[in-house]
Amino acid sequence: MFPWSVNLNGGGYSFELVYEFFRYVDPATLPTSTPTPTGTSTPTPTGTPTSTPTPTPTHTPPPPCQITGSVTLQGRTNHSSTRIGANTTFETTTDASGRFTLTGLPPGNYRLTASHAGYLSAEANPVQCLSGQSTELPRTTLAGGNANDDHEISLIDLVIVGAAYDTCTGQPHFDSRADINGSGCIDILDLSLVGINYGRTAPTGWSKSLPEKPGLVVRSNDFSRSPPPYSEHWRLPLRRAIMSRLTSASTSR
Incomplete structure (x- = not known):
């Protein structure tokens, strides 16, 4: 204890220090605590939901x-x-x-x-x-005999084959169109194909049988040339032979 004595107006007063370590502290001198700023939370943007496309079914073609x-x-x-x-x-x-x-x-x-x-x-x-x-x-x-490929076996085809008759590849007057059977020579076989199918047109039926009767009867001597060197004169005029065969074919049907 540390007693204090104070004289006030001639009177005596005594004071006793109750707390030895008591002291006055001026509030102005107290340190001011600076508040710690609280961070503002930034909201995380929520992504826009993406819709999953429905897969288009793959078309599987049927087996060929x-x-x-x-x-x-x-x-x-x-x-x-x-x-x-x-x-x-x-x-x-x-x-x-x-x-x-x-x-x-x-x-x-x-x-x-x-x-x-x-x-x-x-x-x-x-x-x-x-x-x-x-x-x-x-x-x-x-059916053979369509020498000019016009879808019809006619007088024109007969003339083409007749004009090249009895010739082979490389010879004068040879015409590959007249070589119907592809033998390399124009002969009675090519003429026969024209005659058998004379008057027929294309397209024919797929399984249709070939005609039993020839459309035009032709003979080799009707279209034979004179002996080499193959003059341009026919033994029998072409027109006469054709007309004769046409008449024969029409009366026999």
């Missing part, structure tokens, strides 16, 4: 089909190079035996044509081709 068959050429033993077309979109050619195969066709109905130079074309329509299957067509034979 094929069409096979056999096309022979009248008067020939080599039946190759006949063009086979399907709807003008797909095509192939025959082999030496006349066989053909159209592969990779979308299923459906097709119009088939078979054509070869010097012959009337044939047509099959419609031909059904089923998915994953093979369609076999019956064999057909193309």
Whole structure:
């Protein structure tokens, strides 16, 4: 204890220090606490939900089909190079035996044509081709004698063959159009093809049989030339021969 004595107006007063370590502190001198700033939370933007597209179903095409068959050429033993077309979109050619195969066709109905130079074309329509299957067509034979390929066997074809008759490749007057059977020479066989099918037009039916009766009867001596060097004079005038055969053919039907 540390007593204090104070004289106030002549009176005596005594004070006693109760707390030894008590002291007065001026509030102005107290340090002011600086508040720690609280950070403002920045909201994280929420992404716009993206819708997952529904996958488009993939179209699986049906398995393809094929069409096979056999096309022979009248008067020939080599039946190759006949063009086979399907709807003008797909095509192939025959082999030496006349066989053909159209592969990779979308299923459906097709119009088939078979054509070869010097012959009337044939047509099959419609031909059904089923998915994953093979369609076999019956064999057909193309009619020969259409020397100028105008889809009709007529007097013009007879004149073409007659004018080149009895000539071979490399000789004067030889005309490859008249060599219907592809032998390299124009002879009675080529004339016969024109005569047998005279008057027929294309396209013919696919499995339609060839005519039993010739449309025009021709003989080799009707179109033989004079002996070499092959003068331009016929043994029998061409016009007379043609008219005679036409008359004969019309009366025999």
